[in-house]
Amino acid sequence: MLTxxxxxxxxxxxxxxxHDGHNMTGFIIFxxxxxxxxxxxxxGYSVLKISAPVWYPAGINGIDIKMPLINTVxxxxxxxxxxxxxxxxxxxxxxxxxxxxxxxxIMGSYFVYGQYVEWSELTFSLQSGAFGGMFYLLTGFHGLxxxxxxxxxxxxxxxxxxxxxxxxxxxxxxxxxxxxxxxxVIWIILFGLIYLWQ
Amino acid sequence: MTIVNYDPRLVKTKNPYxxxxxxWKRFFSFNTDAKVIGIQYIVTALFFLLIxxxxxxxxxxxxxxxxxxxxxxxxxxxxxxxxxxxxxxxFLFPILSGLTNLLVPPMIGAPDMAFPKLNALAFWxxxxxxxxxxxxxxxxxxPASSGWWSYPPISIQNPLGKVLNGEMLWIIAISLSGISxxxxxxxxxxTIIRMRAPGxxxxxxxxxxxxxxxxxxxxxxxxxxLTGGAIMLFxxxxxxxxxxxxxxxxxxxxxxxxxxxxxxPAVYVMVLPVFGIFSELFPVYSRKPLFGYKFVAVxxxxxxxxSLVVWVHHMFYTGTPMWMRNLFMFTxxxxxxxxxxxxxxxxxxxxxxxxxxxxxxxxCLGGLFNFIFGGITGVMLxxxxxxxxxxxxxxxxxxxxxxxxxxxxxxxxAAIYHWFPKFTGKMFYEGLGKVHFAxxxxxxxxxxxxxxxxxLLGMPRRVASYDPEFAIWNVLASVGAFILGVASIPFILxxxxxxxxxKPAPPNPWKAIGLEWLLPSPPPHENFEExxxxxxxxxxxxxxxxxxxxxxxFYIEKSLIKH
Numbered sequence: 001m002l003t004x005x006x007x008x009x010x011x012x013x014x015x016x017x018x019h020d021g022h023n024m025t026g027f028i029i030f031x032x033x034x035x036x037x038x039x040x041x042x043x044g045y046s047v048l049k050i051s052a053p054v055w056y057p058a059g060i061n062g063i064d065i066k067m068p069l070i071n072t073v074x075x076x077x078x079x080x081x082x083x084x085x086x087x088x089x090x091x092x093x094x095x096x097x098x099x100x101x102x103x104x105x106i107m108g109s110y111f112v113y114g115q116y117v118e119w120s121e122l123t124f125s126l127q128s129g130a131f132g133g134m135f136y137l138l139t140g141f142h143g144l145x146x147x148x149x150x151x152x153x154x155x156x157x158x159x160x161x162x163x164x165x166x167x168x169x170x171x172x173x174x175x176x177x178x179x180x181x182x183x184x185v186i187w188i189i190l191f192g193l194i195y196l197w198q
Numbered sequence: 199m200t201i202v203n204y205d206p207r208l209v210k211t212k213n214p215y216x217x218x219x220x221x222w223k224r225f226f227s228f229n230t231d232a233k234v235i236g237i238q239y240i241v242t243a244l245f246f247l248l249i250x251x252x253x254x255x256x257x258x259x260x261x262x263x264x265x266x267x268x269x270x271x272x273x274x275x276x277x278x279x280x281x282x283x284x285x286x287x288x289f290l291f292p293i294l295s296g297l298t299n300l301l302v303p304p305m306i307g308a309p310d311m312a313f314p315k316l317n318a319l320a321f322w323x324x325x326x327x328x329x330x331x332x333x334x335x336x337x338x339x340x341p342a343s344s345g346w347w348s349y350p351p352i353s354i355q356n357p358l359g360k361v362l363n364g365e366m367l368w369i370i371a372i373s374l375s376g377i378s379x380x381x382x383x384x385x386x387x388x389t390i391i392r393m394r395a396p397g398x399x400x401x402x403x404x405x406x407x408x409x410x411x412x413x414x415x416x417x418x419x420x421x422x423x424l425t426g427g428a429i430m431l432f433x434x435x436x437x438x439x440x441x442x443x444x445x446x447x448x449x450x451x452x453x454x455x456x457x458x459x460x461x462x463p464a465v466y467v468m469v470l471p472v473f474g475i476f477s478e479l480f481p482v483y484s485r486k487p488l489f490g491y492k493f494v495a496v497x498x499x500x501x502x503x504x505s506l507v508v509w510v511h512h513m514f515y516t517g518t519p520m521w522m523r524n525l526f527m528f529t530x531x532x533x534x535x536x537x538x539x540x541x542x543x544x545x546x547x548x549x550x551x552x553x554x555x556x557x558x559x560x561x562c563l564g565g566l567f568n569f570i571f572g573g574i575t576g577v578m579l580x581x582x583x584x585x586x587x588x589x590x591x592x593x594x595x596x597x598x599x600x601x602x603x604x605x606x607x608x609x610x611x612a613a614i615y616h617w618f619p620k621f622t623g624k625m626f627y628e629g630l631g632k633v634h635f636a637x638x639x640x641x642x643x644x645x646x647x648x649x650x651x652x653x654l655l656g657m658p659r660r661v662a663s664y665d666p667e668f669a670i671w672n673v674l675a676s677v678g679a680f681i682l683g684v685a686s687i688p689f690i691l692x693x694x695x696x697x698x699x700x701k702p703a704p705p706n707p708w709k710a711i712g713l714e715w716l717l718p719s720p721p722p723h724e725n726f727e728e729x730x731x732x733x734x735x736x737x738x739x740x741x742x743x744x745x746x747x748x749x750x751x752f753y754i755e756k757s758l759i760k761h
Binding site: 022023025026029030032033034035036037038039040041044047048051052054055126127129130131132133134137141 | 312313380383384385387388391392393418419420421422423425426427429430433437438439440441446447448449452455456459
């Protein structure tokens with residue numbers, strides 16, 4: 001009896017499963033959820049605009065599109081630039097990664113600067129009716145995401161100088177890059193809603 | 199199933215489970231163990247059940263007589279607002295997060311949650327926003343008083359004109375609660391998707407896991423919409439924007455859409471895990487397989503999807519066009535289909551079973567009975583003409599308390615009793631449990647059943663005084679509320695004394711099937727650690743002679759080893 005038991009016990013294979021690398025899964029789930037906040041704002045903007053008899057505050061017929069268009073081009077192209085930074089990192093070319101990554105950061109910072117210039121030239125404020133509130137809410141909330149993205153990139157750049165930091169995969173860089181694409185896509189919808197649909 | 203008698207000594211020498219942690223201080227620290235976090239959540243939530251219940255009894259004390267004599271009507275507004283908010287955001291959501299934390303990792307054979315630190319952060323946000331919410335009692339002007347749904351324009355009036363006011367603290371607390379819930383949802387979904395035991399495909403998961411997945415996906419899809427609405431409400435209140443102000447071109451009804459787009463599904467976020475608890479417990483206490491396992495599982499997702507397109511039924515009387523009313527009446531009634539599938543599956547499970555009326559089963563049966571009743575009044579309310587007649591009366595109050603307390607809280611009590619031995623390692627006192635059930639059932643029925651009549655006769659909700667013709671229903675309801683208050687005494691007594699000096703619990707006191715019952719009671723720190731059972735079948739094969747996991751006897755013997 002004991003020998004039989006011994007065999008069975010020895011034959012028992014632990015059903016082990018590997019439990020690592022679900023940070024990306026969690027981050028993607030989070031981004032999907034985060035996009036719903038923007039979606040709620042977009043729906044709010046559309047509903048208020050469609051139902052409003054007068055949309056723009058008194059004395060304003062629309063918003064200038066030139067500055068935001070330049071900003072859009074910069075932000076959209078930065079999404080391609082960050083892709084190449086990632087490529088360099090996968091090829092273990094650390095300096096290539098750092099330089100291209102830094103260029104993305106500069107492009108993002110220019111976007112924030114452009115947004116600041118645009119805001120300071122506007123003649124309406126947060127309190128100027130539903131449009132004023134919506135405009136600053138949407139661009140401001142998106143701007144906060146851009147600033148967050150730049151700070152995260154700075155953190156990743158700093159981390160790249162720590163020896164052996166990227167040995168076990170480049171999760172952080174990939175997540176920040178995904179976040180940047182997310183911020184970019186949100187901006188494209190936002191641009192269409194606020195600037196193109198006038 | 200080949201049952202071979204293992205020699206326990208042999209297993210012992212090979213790899214016994216480590217002794218579970220036994221230090222009470224861990225419950226008061228930033229601990230990342232899901233089992234500690236689960237108990238932290240549950241105990242915190244039960245504390246707020248007492249506070250919310252006290253507010254509820256104060257409300258019933260005011261309403262025991264027709265004139266508003268106990269409180270000033272303004273204070274009364276604050277009381278029902280805080281009662282609703284505390285019960286939902288400080289009791290129900292945290293306690294369900296607690297049960298989910300306790301049950302998900304052992305049920306799927308994972309050592310812990312996917313992100314233990316975030317998990318602890320999500321819990322510690324609960325005391326933070328609870329304190330913020332409770333502090334609002336002490337700011338000038340008192341707490342938020344516009345009802346738990348905080349509709350503008352009332353919520354953005356700010357009569358005292360102070361920047362720091364009860365409404366503002368309310369919005370901040372709710373937003374922090376939202377952040378905590380989103381962190382929790384990301385964690386639960388990732389854990390369930392990525393960390394299941396070998397062999398546990400989706401159609402071998404326990405129904406509780408199915409319902410948690412469905413409920414947490416709903417959180418991820420719905421909650422951000424409320425967050426968006428809350429941010430806009432905060433701006434309107436604090437910075438003078440006009441999102442919901444008609445004077446500035448805003449639309450107060452838009453807030454109602456944001457609010458109900460989440461807050462209707464929120465009911466399903468709470469009720470789905472309770473459906474899971476029913477589905478877990480009925481087979482155990484009737485010794486029969488769960489009827490229609492796959493249908494019950496898939497019906498959870500039917501509820502998730504449908505519940506995202508029913509929210510306008512809360513707005514039938516706020517200027518909603520006719521086509522929209524008809525559409526949402528239709529979708530709302532459709533929800534009766536997947537829920538009906540579940541109800542019939544439970545009844546079929548009970549049918550001809552060997553039913554054991556222990557405390558958890560009593561709470562389940564009571565909850566099911568109440569749910570059928572509350573479900574029927576729900577279909578009544580979905581009908582536009584009925585809803586316009588009884589909207590904003592006590593009929594609505596009675597209906598949702600039948601769901602929220604008489605179903606959801608009953609399910610929660612059932613779960614607490616059922617899994618109490620597993621996670622504390624102690625048996626509870628069955629007699630006290632039965633007293634708790636009897637008092638709860640009598641109190642809850644007496645509290646909310648008469649209010650249906652008051653509502654049908656036209657008694658409006660949220661008013662401190664009422665016409666004397668409604669007096670009899672209100673006296674009955676108030677007596678019921680006080681009985682419910684008394685019911686907490688045997689419960690607290692039972693939980694505290696059982697945990698301190700109860701009989702030690704065996705690993706599987708109810709002879710239940712499930713991965714968590716293959717672990718010792720209480721389970722070791724990392725559950726199965728490296729040696730996770732390979733799942734062969736869904737955990738409902740009572741009396742079917744189908745093995746649940748590979749080498750089942752090995753794990754049973756291993757769980758029995760004493761330290």
